[in-house]
Amino acid sequence: MLKVLLVDDEYYxxxxxxxxxxxxxxxxxxxxxxxxxxxxxxxxKKNSVDLVIADVMMPVMTGLELxxxxxxxxxxxxxxxxxxxxxxxxxxxKALRYxxxxxxxxxxEKESLxxxxxxxSHISENARLEQKYEEAYLIQKVTALLHGKRGVDLDYVxxxxxxxxxxxxxEIEMADSDNxxxxxxxxxxxxxxxxxxCCQLLEKDSGHCLPDIYRNSMRSGIGFVFCSxxxxxxxxxxxxxxxxxxxxxGISLQREVxxxxxxxxxxxxxxxQSYESVNILKxxxxxxxxxxxxxxxxxxxxxxxxxxxCKRNLDALIQVIERNEPDRIRREVxxxxxxxxxxxxxxxxxxxxxxxxLYHLIHLASKLDSEADQEEILQFISVxxxxxxxxxxxxxxxxxxxCEYADYLTQxxxxxxxxxxxxxxxxxxxxxxxxxxxxxxxxxxxINSSYLGQLFRKTYGQSFKNYLTGYRIxxxxxxxxxTDKKIGEIAEDVGxxxxxxxxxxxxxxxxxxxTRFRKxxxxxx
Numbered sequence: 001m002l003k004v005l006l007v008d009d010e011y012y013x014x015x016x017x018x019x020x021x022x023x024x025x026x027x028x029x030x031x032x033x034x035x036x037x038x039x040x041x042x043x044x045k046k047n048s049v050d051l052v053i054a055d056v057m058m059p060v061m062t063g064l065e066l067x068x069x070x071x072x073x074x075x076x077x078x079x080x081x082x083x084x085x086x087x088x089x090x091x092x093x094k095a096l097r098y099x100x101x102x103x104x105x106x107x108x109e110k111e112s113l114x115x116x117x118x119x120x121s122h123i124s125e126n127a128r129l130e131q132k133y134e135e136a137y138l139i140q141k142v143t144a145l146l147h148g149k150r151g152v153d154l155d156y157v158x159x160x161x162x163x164x165x166x167x168x169x170x171e172i173e174m175a176d177s178d179n180x181x182x183x184x185x186x187x188x189x190x191x192x193x194x195x196x197x198c199c200q201l202l203e204k205d206s207g208h209c210l211p212d213i214y215r216n217s218m219r220s221g222i223g224f225v226f227c228s229x230x231x232x233x234x235x236x237x238x239x240x241x242x243x244x245x246x247x248x249x250g251i252s253l254q255r256e257v258x259x260x261x262x263x264x265x266x267x268x269x270x271x272x273q274s275y276e277s278v279n280i281l282k283x284x285x286x287x288x289x290x291x292x293x294x295x296x297x298x299x300x301x302x303x304x305x306x307x308x309x310c311k312r313n314l315d316a317l318i319q320v321i322e323r324n325e326p327d328r329i330r331r332e333v334x335x336x337x338x339x340x341x342x343x344x345x346x347x348x349x350x351x352x353x354x355x356x357x358l359y360h361l362i363h364l365a366s367k368l369d370s371e372a373d374q375e376e377i378l379q380f381i382s383v384x385x386x387x388x389x390x391x392x393x394x395x396x397x398x399x400x401x402x403c404e405y406a407d408y409l410t411q412x413x414x415x416x417x418x419x420x421x422x423x424x425x426x427x428x429x430x431x432x433x434x435x436x437x438x439x440x441x442x443x444x445x446x447i448n449s450s451y452l453g454q455l456f457r458k459t460y461g462q463s464f465k466n467y468l469t470g471y472r473i474x475x476x477x478x479x480x481x482x483t484d485k486k487i488g489e490i491a492e493d494v495g496x497x498x499x500x501x502x503x504x505x506x507x508x509x510x511x512x513x514x515t516r517f518r519k520x521x522x523x524x525x
Contacts, residue, residue: 002124003031007040007054007063008083013106017053020110026117037061041069044076051120052076053104055083056095067098079123081116083108133507134160139210140508142225146210148272148362151462157268161207166228168262169274170242171282172198172249173221175256175290190255195222197252201245205230225271226261238264239295246293256292263296276362280355308352310339317402318360324406330399337395361405411451420445421459424452432471433495438464472496473509480518487514 004023008014014033023030031049034040038061040054052070054063061069067080082095082103095103101123102116138160144152146169157163174190191211199206202224210223231241242261249257260281262274277296317332340350424441438456442449456464472494479490488499496502506514 001029002027002051002121003049004028005032005034005040005043005049005052005054005078006030007034007037007052007058007066009035009055009058011035013055013083013108017108017113020108021114021117026114027121028117037063037066037069040066041075044070044078049076049078050124051081051117052078053081053083064095064098067095067100071099079120081120133504133513135207136504137508138207142210142268142271145268145271146223146275148276149463150457151466154269161225161268162205162227162229163268164227164229165266166238166264167266167268167271167274168226168238168264169223169271169278170226170245170262171221171223171260171278172245173258173260175258175292190253191222193253194249194257197249198222198224198245200252201248202230223275225268242295243293258291259293261293261295276359280352280359308343308345308349309356310336310343310353311356313339314353314357314360318357318364321361321402321406322364322409324410326403326406329402329406333395333399333402337398364409408451420447420452421456424456428468428471432468432475433493435495436468469505470509473506476502476506476514477510477517480514490514 001024006014006017008017018030018033028051031047032043034043036058037054040052041061044052052066054066056063063080063082067082070076070078070080080095080100082100083106084103085106101120104112104116138157141152141157142161145157172194174194195209195211198209202208205227208225208227210225226238226242228238231238234241234244236244238261242259246257246259260278262281263277265271265274274296281294281296281299313332313336317329317336320328320332336353340353343349345353423445427436427441438449438453442452445452453464456467460467462470476490476494479485479493483490485493487503491497491499491502494502496505503513506517510517512520
């Protein structure tokens with residue numbers, strides 16, 4: 001329901017408007033009735049409404065003065081409709097110049113009021129859709145940063161989020177998220193409740209919440225980007241702030257939650273390091289006593305003290321992988337496995353070493369190529385015999401993985417024949433509507449798909465996926481301008497079966513919906 005504030009010093013007029021129409025049927029509810037502009041102003045300072053219908057001439061503060069004050073002092077985002085008599089029409093014209101969306105002549109007629117309400121409802125719905133797409137676009141960019149993707153528009157992120165030095169990725173999940181009785185529907189419901197509760201706690205910083213990190217999975221978590229100013233504004237430490245978030249979420253949800261505060265990094269640009277550290281924390285907590293809040297720095301200190309990590313062996317292995325020395329790789333793998341067996345580490349203990357190694361292998365590739373895409377690197381790792389090696393305790397399988405990864409790093413250092421990229425560009429031009437993937441193209445042209453993706457980024461300044469999306473959206477723009485096809489037809493023509501997904505991608509690249517693009521472009525033409 002859209003909320004309305006009625007403002008008129010003549011009580012019978014305000015009362016008459018209350019009963020003139022069925023407000024609920026039109027999608028509205030009357031939040032309050034004020035007798036003058038000053039009373040309305042005080043109400044707006046403490047309450048949120050969508051629409052203010054105010055008389056022009058009132059004692060204490062007129063409707064025009066109310067409108068000017070609200071807009072100049074940014075007290076409310078509410079839209080205004082001004083009531084005026086025929087002899088006050090010049091005031092209504094002035095109100096329109098101040099951003100009033102419309103005016104009503106007294107005495108107010110039912111049909112006129114309904115027409116304005118329906119007009120505003122349509123405007124409000126469009127505004128909500130635009131805001132929804134903008135929020136989704138920001139979340140998409142921050143999520144890309146979490147996953148280590150390069151080429152993200154940092155200026156856009158910084159201009160749409162309040163940020164400061166000292167950033168952490170914090171993940172929140174239900175404390176019993178591993179319970180086998182939890183089904184996907186229950187997890188999605190809980191995740192949505194958790195997201196709403198977190199947004200309420202963060203208030204003006206609710207845009208820092210990330211609701212879709214584990215959507216359509218059996219993990220219950222959401223994330224949020226913590227910045228040091230949040231604790232500073234509340235005059236407390238970071239630890240106290242995060243503990244208070246934990247406490248308030250438990251109270252709000254009436255359910256125990258668990259928080260993982262990742263490594264503190266300097267800037268949002270480095271947030272992927274904090275995200276990776278949370279993944280390490282989540283594996284650590286699986287075999288240690290349960291805590292309500294885990295802090296990366298504290299857990300790493302405790303881990304070192306308990307000597308769960310075979311750090312010396314792992315660091316030696318990482319060095320020979322980087323240098324691509326197969327014989328030494330196999331010797332270091334054997335030494336690592338011998339050390340783990342001596343420590344009698346179980347599967348959970350092995351996971352600690354797995355995460356340490358993963359973290360450093362990913363950053364090895366990033367160090368060799370600053371535009372390396374961490375998601376693509378992880379895809380390379382996931383299709384290897386990595387887990388089969390370490391987690392099954394097989395040094396042979398793991399040696400094979402380590403040698404493969406060393407070769408992969410060597411490939412990064414080399415150049416690829418420009419003809420292959422030319423062939424791939426031609427594939428996109430001729431088959432952009434097909435299901436083109438790096439994996440498929442890699443198989444076709446006999447090149448590692450992860451390396452191909454990184455070379456593509458280096459050559460074209462963006463990922464293969466973004467390049468393909470851009471090509472599709474540009475083709476869609478051409479069809480919007482020069483054909484009368486429906487939006488759904490164009491979406492399918494350029495390779496999108498889901499029209500909502502197509503619109504979201506279009507807004508992301510063109511800054512407006514396809515319908516608005518078509519109208520504005522044709523007007524210019």
